[in-house]
Amino acid sequence: MSSDRFKVEKAGEGLYRLDVRGLVCPYPQLLVMRALSGLSQNDILEVILDNPPSVRDIPPILEERGYNVNVTRLDSATWKIIIQTRK
Numbered sequence: 001m002s003s004d005r006f007k008v009e010k011a012g013e014g015l016y017r018l019d020v021r022g023l024v025c026p027y028p029q030l031l032v033m034r035a036l037s038g039l040s041q042n043d044i045l046e047v048i049l050d051n052p053p054s055v056r057d058i059p060p061i062l063e064e065r066g067y068n069v070n071v072t073r074l075d076s077a078t079w080k081i082i083i084q085t086r087k
Helices: 027-037 052-064
Strands: 009-012 015-019 044-049 068-075 078-084
Touching: 015 027, 027 044, 027 052, 027 078, 044 052, 052 068, 052 078
Parallel strands: 015 044
Antiparallel strands: 009 015, 044 078, 068 078
16 A cells, blocks of 8 residues: 555645545545645544445444544545644
């Protein structure tokens, strides 16, 4: 796994993107948690992924920790999870 490929990119003021397509559990969740730990309050992280178990498992874990989470299906194999960091 190339660490450069899965780095958080700044997409705008307070908006960050992380593309974890091609990874399977537990890597998407680990990379999301690492990315969130480096963000400021009220920042937004958009995560693009294609692993159905991650789409099922990540949102409830984040909601339990107080994050606002929204999941959108982009196509038949890809989802976007929008996570707003804790206030």
